[in-house]
Amino acid sequence: MELVQPAIGLVFWMTVSFLLVLVILKKFAWKPILNSLKEREDSIKEALSEARHAREEVALLKVKNKEIIKEVQEERDIILKEARDTKVGIVTEAKERAKEEADRMLKAAREDIQNEKNAALTEIKNQVASLSIEIAEKILKTELSEDRKQKAVIDNLIDEIKLN
Numbered sequence: 213m214e215l216v217q218p219a220i221g222l223v224f225w226m227t228v229s230f231l232l233v234l235v236i237l238k239k240f241a242w243k244p245i246l247n248s249l250k251e252r253e254d255s256i257k258e259a260l261s262e263a264r265h266a267r268e269e270v271a272l273l274k275v276k277n278k279e280i281i282k283e284v285q286e287e288r289d290i291i292l293k294e295a296r297d298t299k300v301g302i303v304t305e306a307k308e309r310a311k312e313e314a315d316r317m318l319k320a321a322r323e324d325i326q327n328e329k330n331a332a333l334t335e336i337k338n339q340v341a342s343l344s345i346e347i348a349e350k351i352l353k354t355e356l357s358e359d360r361k362q363k364a365v366i367d368n369l370i371d372e373i374k375l376n
Contacts, residue, residue: 355361 355365
C-alpha cells in the first residue's frame, strides 16, 4: 500500500493560506473575540460580586429583622404588663369604691334603723305615759269618788312632803 505524498507546492500554498487566514483572524477576529471574552469574564465577576454583596445584605437584613422582632416583642410584653397592671389597678380601685359605697350605705342604714328605733321607743314611751295617766286617772276617779277618801289621800301627800 502506498501512502499519499503531498506535493511541495500544495504544502507551501496551504501553509501560506493558513498563515494568511491566521493573520486576518488575528487582525480582525482575535481582538473582538478576546475583548468580548474579557467583557464576559468581567461581567461574570461583577455579577458574582453583586451576588456576594446581595447575600451579605440579606444576611444583614435578617439580623436587623431579628433585632426588630425582638424589640417589638419586648415592647409588646411591656404593653401587656402595663395593661395587666392597669387592669389590676382599675379592679382594685373599683373594689375599694364598692366597699366604701357599701360601708356608707350600711352606715346610713344603721343610722336609719337607730333613728326608727328611737322614734319607736319615744312613741312607746308616749303611749305608756298616756296609758299610765289614763289608768291613774281611772283609779283615782274610783278611789277618790268619796270625800273621805280624797281627804285621806291629801293628808298622806302632805305628810310625805313634810318628811322630804
